[in-house]
Amino acid sequence: MAKKARQRISYVLENAKSSAGGHRLGVNGLAVDADNGILYTGGRDGIVCAWDLDLDLDLHRPRIAGVVDGSADAKQTQTRFRSQAHPHTHWINDITLALDNTALVSASSDLTVKIWRPFSEEDGNRTVAIGEHADYVKCVATPPAHMNANWVASGGLDRKICLWDLNGAGKVLDIDVKGEEILEKGSVYALAVSRNIVASGGPEKMIRLYDPRTGDKISKLVGHLDNIRSILIDDSGDIILSASADKTIKMWSVKGGRCMYTFTMHDDSIWSLYSDDPSLGIFYSSDRSGLVAKTDVRGSMDDLDNGLSLAIAQEHCGVSKVVAARGHIWTATNRSSVNRWGDVDIISDTNLSERFRYLRTASSTASNRQYHDSATTMATNGQITKQKGTYLESILRISNTAVFPCRTPFDAESRTLNETLARRGSESLVIQQPDPEAKPVHQAPEDTIEGQFGLLKHRMLNDRRRVLTLDTAGDVLLWDLIE
Numbered sequence: 001m002a003k004k005a006r007q008r009i010s011y012v013l014e015n016a017k018s019s020a021g022g023h024r025l026g027v028n029g030l031a032v033d034a035d036n037g038i039l040y041t042g043g044r045d046g047i048v049c050a051w052d053l054d055l056d057l058d059l060h061r062p063r064i065a066g067v068v069d070g071s072a073d074a075k076q077t078q079t080r081f082r083s084q085a086h087p088h089t090h091w092i093n094d095i096t097l098a099l100d101n102t103a104l105v106s107a108s109s110d111l112t113v114k115i116w117r118p119f120s121e122e123d124g125n126r127t128v129a130i131g132e133h134a135d136y137v138k139c140v141a142t143p144p145a146h147m148n149a150n151w152v153a154s155g156g157l158d159r160k161i162c163l164w165d166l167n168g169a170g171k172v173l174d175i176d177v178k179g180e181e182i183l184e185k186g187s188v189y190a191l192a193v194s195r196n197i198v199a200s201g202g203p204e205k206m207i208r209l210y211d212p213r214t215g216d217k218i219s220k221l222v223g224h225l226d227n228i229r230s231i232l233i234d235d236s237g238d239i240i241l242s243a244s245a246d247k248t249i250k251m252w253s254v255k256g257g258r259c260m261y262t263f264t265m266h267d268d269s270i271w272s273l274y275s276d277d278p279s280l281g282i283f284y285s286s287d288r289s290g291l292v293a294k295t296d297v298r299g300s301m302d303d304l305d306n307g308l309s310l311a312i313a314q315e316h317c318g319v320s321k322v323v324a325a326r327g328h329i330w331t332a333t334n335r336s337s338v339n340r341w342g343d344v345d346i347i348s349d350t351n352l353s354e355r356f357r358y359l360r361t362a363s364s365t366a367s368n369r370q371y372h373d374s375a376t377t378m379a380t381n382g383q384i385t386k387q388k389g390t391y392l393e394s395i396l397r398i399s400n401t402a403v404f405p406c407r408t409p410f411d412a413e414s415r416t417l418n419e420t421l422a423r424r425g426s427e428s429l430v431i432q433q434p435d436p437e438a439k440p441v442h443q444a445p446e447d448t449i450e451g452q453f454g455l456l457k458h459r460m461l462n463d464r465r466r467v468l469t470l471d472t473a474g475d476v477l478l479w480d481l482i483e
Helices: 067-068 072-075 351-365 417-428
Strands: 027-033 038-043 047-054 082-085 092-098 103-108 114-115 127-132 137-141 152-158 159-167 172-174 190-193 200-202 206-210 217-222 228-233 241-244 249-253 256-263 270-273 282-287 289-294 307-316 319-327 328-332 338-342 378-380 383-385 447-449 455-460 466-471 477-481
Touching: 027 319, 027 328, 038 092, 047 103, 103 137, 103 152, 114 137, 114 152, 127 159, 137 190, 152 190, 152 256, 190 241, 200 228, 200 241, 206 228, 241 270, 282 319, 289 328, 307 328, 307 338
Parallel strands: 027 092, 092 137, 228 270, 270 319
Antiparallel strands: 027 038, 038 047, 047 082, 092 103, 103 114, 114 127, 137 152, 152 159, 159 172, 190 200, 200 206, 206 217, 228 241, 241 249, 249 256, 270 282, 282 289, 289 307, 319 328, 328 338, 338 447, 378 383, 455 466, 466 477
């Protein structure tokens, strides 16, 4: 007599004290709809939430100074819960917006890819499975909006990249990414899509490029020394940014098939990249230590050492996802809450950009000499004064070859930086290794989307009916699964 097939049953235990909105476990996925002022979050509790950000949606309105220092604008904007859905029975590992931001696609460790249409009057609370992998689904990516594509790409630990029809028609394309030397290393941890390229990365330490129309291999980019965790592609499809557990971000030329530059501003495994700049001239990055950095290389493509990278914030634990919009940055960690930080507009902050360019030029003339720390003093209209908002102490060394940041020792008898240079010449500028830890622009978030308490452990009692649970608040509860 054949054995009966075993079935697994999942129970959703609702706490009477909990309210709608907010995750019960850590948050892995973030996606922001800047046009409508909505933030989407995907958590390890299998829930996706939508939040009204109450942001200034006027692109042409001058930037409020409080956005930079995290004060005035923080008081004017309050995040409010909008809606939620519970599409998955396991961790949500990634989310992405699709169909002109009217749909949200989620990838989960329950092996499925699902779509949620929060604006639908009929299906606003319902999610639909559009695809399934043979192992955990780690990432999802949609092509640029101007393509009007009707598919989404997903990558998983089954070493597959799959393209799924967003209307539920099934699999459009299947790409096998088994490792060349070790098959198991073909797992897909990072995925990005452009008009003509699907780029994937993982523990094989290389970026693989495929044709999204046929699934054929185009090329591979080799240079990272550890697992690749995040990938971005510019709108032209020629520039790629990749972040790795080897603590570096690399910029690649697809046409040239080579690494153009290696960013080393992070000192820990880099987990997330984000950019809404079509040319990737500005991008955000976050790492396992909790550091969130903003890098601006616009106008510096001929010499990327001239770019500027700032330490924006320091979370208390690793940042699994970072997104930005309208002068704000959101970070997701293994906690159930999501923090919002003030952004820094480097170009609009004249004090910062002008001083940076001036000191960077000066420092390049003395790249092999030692310097003394006088970061709190700036040159403002020729006078040495303390300036709030200039953030020189937050500048990160963008790469191992960059000579900036440096700090200039001022002559006590000289009242201006120019006088110091005139008295001592270039010999007065001395360089040494920058401070081991730059000071983040923000010491605390301007707002927090608070999470709720979630279950950490459970134990079934001998009667197979009652269950003991331990939640993140430390409470031990007894549940009856029948009543």
